[in-house]
Amino acid sequence: MCGIVGYIGNQQAAPILLDGLSKLEYRGYDSAGMAIYNGETIEMVKSRGRLKVLNELTHAGETLPGMLGIGHTRWATHGSPSDINAHPHFNKAKNIAVVHNGIIENYLKLKKKLEKKGYEFVSETDTEVIAHLLDYYYDGNPLQAVTKIMHRMEGSYALGIIFQDHPEELYAVRKDSPLIVGHTDGGSILASDVPAVLKYTRNVYFIENEEIVRMTADSMEFFTVDEEPVEKESTWIEWDVNAAEKGGYEHFMLKEMYEQPKAIADTFSPRIKDGRIVIEELGMSEEEIRDIQKIMIVACGSASHVGYSGKYILEGLARIPVEVDMASEFRYRNPILDEHTLVIVVSQSGETADTLAALRESKKRGARVLGIVNVVGSSIAREADNVMYTWAGPEIAVATTKAYSAQLISMYLLAMKFAQVKGRLSEEETASMLEDLKALPAQVEMLLNNKENIQKFANRYLAAKDVFFIGRGIDHAISMEGSLKLKEISYIHSEAYAAGELKHGTISLVEEGTLVAAVLTQKELYKKMISNMEEVRTRGAFVMAVTCEGNTEVERAADYVIYIPETNPYFANSLAIIPLQLFAYYIAVGRGCDVDKPRNLAKSVTVE
Numbered sequence: 001m002c003g004i005v006g007y008i009g010n011q012q013a014a015p016i017l018l019d020g021l022s023k024l025e026y027r028g029y030d031s032a033g034m035a036i037y038n039g040e041t042i043e044m045v046k047s048r049g050r051l052k053v054l055n056e057l058t059h060a061g062e063t064l065p066g067m068l069g070i071g072h073t074r075w076a077t078h079g080s081p082s083d084i085n086a087h088p089h090f091n092k093a094k095n096i097a098v099v100h101n102g103i104i105e106n107y108l109k110l111k112k113k114l115e116k117k118g119y120e121f122v123s124e125t126d127t128e129v130i131a132h133l134l135d136y137y138y139d140g141n142p143l144q145a146v147t148k149i150m151h152r153m154e155g156s157y158a159l160g161i162i163f164q165d166h167p168e169e170l171y172a173v174r175k176d177s178p179l180i181v182g183h184t185d186g187g188s189i190l191a192s193d194v195p196a197v198l199k200y201t202r203n204v205y206f207i208e209n210e211e212i213v214r215m216t217a218d219s220m221e222f223f224t225v226d227e228e229p230v231e232k233e234s235t236w237i238e239w240d241v242n243a244a245e246k247g248g249y250e251h252f253m254l255k256e257m258y259e260q261p262k263a264i265a266d267t268f269s270p271r272i273k274d275g276r277i278v279i280e281e282l283g284m285s286e287e288e289i290r291d292i293q294k295i296m297i298v299a300c301g302s303a304s305h306v307g308y309s310g311k312y313i314l315e316g317l318a319r320i321p322v323e324v325d326m327a328s329e330f331r332y333r334n335p336i337l338d339e340h341t342l343v344i345v346v347s348q349s350g351e352t353a354d355t356l357a358a359l360r361e362s363k364k365r366g367a368r369v370l371g372i373v374n375v376v377g378s379s380i381a382r383e384a385d386n387v388m389y390t391w392a393g394p395e396i397a398v399a400t401t402k403a404y405s406a407q408l409i410s411m412y413l414l415a416m417k418f419a420q421v422k423g424r425l426s427e428e429e430t431a432s433m434l435e436d437l438k439a440l441p442a443q444v445e446m447l448l449n450n451k452e453n454i455q456k457f458a459n460r461y462l463a464a465k466d467v468f469f470i471g472r473g474i475d476h477a478i479s480m481e482g483s484l485k486l487k488e489i490s491y492i493h494s495e496a497y498a499a500g501e502l503k504h505g506t507i508s509l510v511e512e513g514t515l516v517a518a519v520l521t522q523k524e525l526y527k528k529m530i531s532n533m534e535e536v537r538t539r540g541a542f543v544m545a546v547t548c549e550g551n552t553e554v555e556r557a558a559d560y561v562i563y564i565p566e567t568n569p570y571f572a573n574s575l576a577i578i579p580l581q582l583f584a585y586y587i588a589v590g591r592g593c594d595v596d597k598p599r600n601l602a603k604s605v606t607v608e
Helices: 013-022 051-057 107-116 127-137 142-152 252-258 260-271 286-290 301-318 327-333 353-364 379-383 402-421 427-448 451-459 474-490 499-504 523-537 552-556 569-590
Strands: 003-009 031-037 042-048 068-074 096-104 155-163 170-175 180-184 187-191 203-206 211-215 220-224 294-299 322-326 341-347 368-373 386-389 466-471 493-498 515-520 542-548 560-564
Touching: 003 013, 003 096, 003 155, 003 170, 013 031, 013 051, 013 068, 013 187, 031 051, 031 096, 042 051, 042 096, 068 096, 068 155, 096 127, 107 127, 127 142, 127 155, 142 155, 142 170, 142 211, 170 187, 187 211, 252 260, 252 569, 260 402, 260 427, 286 402, 294 301, 294 327, 294 353, 301 322, 301 341, 301 402, 301 474, 301 569, 322 327, 327 353, 341 353, 353 368, 353 379, 368 379, 368 402, 379 386, 402 427, 402 569, 427 569, 451 569, 466 474, 466 499, 466 523, 474 493, 474 515, 474 569, 493 499, 499 523, 515 523, 515 569, 523 542, 523 552, 542 569, 560 569
Parallel strands: 294 322, 294 341, 341 368, 368 386, 466 493, 466 515, 515 542, 542 560
Antiparallel strands: 003 068, 003 187, 031 042, 031 068, 096 155, 155 170, 170 211, 180 187, 180 203, 211 220
16 A cells, blocks of 8 residues: 655665655555665655645755665555654654564554653654664664564565665565566665556565565565575566556546447457467366366455356356455455365455455465466466466556456456366357457447546536445446446445345435436346336436447337447456446546545555
8 A cells, every 4th residue: 555665876865765656656646755874874854745745845856965865655544644653753862763564463562562661652653663673673784683673563565774874785575465576777676566666676575474675776685584595586577668668648547437348358368279278377277177066256346246247157158166355354264175176366456454454364374376467477466376467567647547447357267268178168159259359349449438528427417415326237337346446436426236126225315416327238137227217317317338339129118228239248347347437537637636645545455
């Protein structure tokens, strides 16, 4: 959630830190700060607000000279957003500085212990405990002090640490929060995510759980929590640097919506060979696939909506029972798993804390785990039994679009593969579905190019207070994602409902002028959906419908209709979501919202 950057080398650190932090703004934050060793002391500057405030305070880093430093963008967990609570944090002598992403769960217990030892706290954060705890254990050996605090802290953390007494060293520590390190030209750099380092290096090391890195300008040493040396291999990042830039678009979100055709094609193309689905990274024999008796899909947010779509598709095609779980609840309901269960965890970043915890719980209980992730080398990618990458490229906007679309494609491929193996999909049916799959990128592009009409319609509803999304079957899953997109970037209250549930309470909220977005892509459910639309329309609702070409009957029950091209019913999600993404985007733009960085939200939720 927070952003961390650190640098040691032969260049001025502050400008590099500011540049790196600017590439992590998408993660969400409310304050920012830097600590730089200036040759004599550690100097710190931090402030509430956007990174531009810190940039102005330091004159783009010019007033903070020094070649060793750490920087941070904070998203408040302990203590309100303020200059004092912003990171970095000092020890009492101000000769140790720390930046931290994560949560120290036993910080109150540690704080009381330190207060009894005479330590005084100036902030409300859990992170200040780390700085004072380092001070307590530090006897001139930084590595030893770091390992001692790791044995005493509970929770999750990624740390960047500098010691004034060791100006040639920069320390990085990780437990359950992402952190990478790499060599630059004349230095070394650490960061909490890849975009921060792409300008300086493509060769990075992913720090594993409970590992420590001691960095100098020209070397790196890796250690376990018991101070044992670790040998590591680096990973080459293939991303194009320009992929993490706006490229002329007003917002990253709009750019990423327009990258969906490519993300879809890049995800399915390598996995279709000679008319068959080939998912080599699945790592399962046909016998093992046949042995699957249950699938559980575990995810958060938009990824969980992919899961609900996946349930309909996997059950419909492969006839395997599927459960969908919110990752944040998974561990706490004592799930029933065994060696015949396949758990599919879905996460764009591969670092989502709840999803990662669900993965570990599943493996403990004997289930096989498949990760669907977008970031190569991420924690889920490394810890899952097998991983299926979505190849969407870097996604910067907090509200996902192209990663969601690529995850849907992964579900389609898995369902078709399992159905083939189980003998439930003939060669003719497979060929027909593959033709529809290959047509999706062009169809998505066509829908994106209809943005002006949707923008005009969106401008009529900038003052909306409540919006309801309804659908049946797989259309309900689409409605959930459309609703989430609207609420998270426009701040309009929005809810998605299974249309059949309207009469069980929800319809009482519909009044004159209420906007209801209805999704109808499943032919066998058209008539029932039209009845639901008429129910809300007679109570004063304005109905916007998203349906397939040819379903002109919908016009008698809707005030505004958006048509999507015909496709296989299981693939309708990939098309119906496009106008809903555009609708949310133009509503948010029209209301003057920060589309790429919505308030209170973070791109990668790395704490519970």
